[in-house]
Amino acid sequence: MSKLVHIVDEVPGLGDARGHLPMIQILDGFLDAGNAAASVAEHLLAQTSGDAPIVAAFDVDQFHDYRARRPAISFVRDHYEQYDAPRLVVRLLRDTGGSPYLLLHGPEPDNRWEAYARAVRAVVERLGVTDVISLGSVPMAVPHTRPLTLTHHANDPSRVREDSPWRGEIRVPSSAQALVEVRLGEWGHDAQGFVAHVPHYLAQLDYPAAAAALLEQVELAGRLTIDLADLRAEAQRREEEIAAYLTENDEVGDVVEALERQYDTFQRAEDSGRSLLAPDQPLPTGDELGREFEQFLAGLSDDDREGDQ
Structure with a gap:
């Protein structure tokens, strides 16, 4: 494991955790609509009380695809300098009350996710992390004029404090953060997370x-x-900029109004306990949906042939 992550043996101040040491995991490159997760990392580093020493460093060369995500470097007249080497590290931060916590941040591994999960496990067990909290954000067809919603998730259902807006199972593209949550649960460690709907x-x-x-x-x-005062003030300024833009662009305003109607209709149905589906109608099976889709495609083919003729 030492080949994948180097963990500092003696960390001054870590003893102040007193049996409670959360670690926030924020990985760049995915699940970051609106730059929300990256903004959280920047805000935490700017707001931390005291220094932010690195307590663990991952071997980025084991995980990073340099050709897919090329780091920046400056060319100054006749030479290169200021190479922005990618770093995947864990820092020790403190909140406004002086309580310690950890921040794992850097580029999402492009490969070796299982090895990365094992390296995170080593950090958790060596430093005494009590809970891993992953953050992300995804684009959704929702209006900015309505309350912002989030998806809560955890490898222990008892840690999910709010009811999920999703029903049933949804297959989605995976992420290193998601795999870490699954594996930590299998290894007996708590992990949870939040995804903002942008x-x-x-x-x-x-x-x-x-x-x-x-x-x-x-x-x-x-x-x-x-x-959060600075971040909320920045959010208010952005809302004012968006409102000004919408007054000058009717087409975009029409899109927002349509999303508002859609959102409000769904919310009214949720509040009244009614389903948006037709009453007393069973959900179609996967085979039934497949047949309907095949008929739909066949109809498109017939229309195409008629158009050609």
């Missing part, structure tokens, strides 16, 4: 409201105190 038309912009919402959950789950 309006899809804002996913390419910085959306500090999502970062603030994630940090509110971190405070609750990690029993930490974090100053």
Whole structure:
């Protein structure tokens, strides 16, 4: 394991944890719509009380695909300098009350996810981490004018404090963070996380409201105190910028209004306990859906042939 992660043997101040040491996991490159998760990491580093020493460092060369994500380097007149080497590290931070916690941040591993999960396990067990909290954000067809929602998840269902908005099973692309949560559960360690739902038309912009919402959950789950004043002020400024933009762009405003109607209709149905499905109608089976889809494709083929003729 020492080939994948180097863990500092003696960490001053780690004894202040008194049996409670959460570790926040934020990996760049995926699950970061609106730059929300990266903004959380930047905010935590800026707000930490005291220094932020590195207590564990992963061997990035074992995990990073340099050709897929090339680090930046400066060319100055006739030479190169200031190479931005990717770093995947764990830092010791303190909240506004002085309580210690850990921040695992850096680029998401491009390969060897199982090895990465084992390396995270080594950090958890060596440093006495009591809970791993992963953060992310995804684009969703929701309006920014309605309350921002999140998905809560954990490898121990009793740690999920809010009801899930999802019903049934959904197959989604995996991530290193997701695999870590699964594996830690198999190894007897608690892990949970939160995913903010960012309006899809804002996913390419910085959306500090999502970062603030994630940090509110971190405070609750990690029993930490974090100053969110600057982040909330930034979120308010961004909301004002969006509102000004919408007044000048009717087409985008129409999209937002349509999303508002869709959101409100769904919310009313949820509040009244009614389903948006037709009453007393059983859900179709997978085979039935497959046949309907085949008929739909066949119809498209017939239309194409008629158009060609």
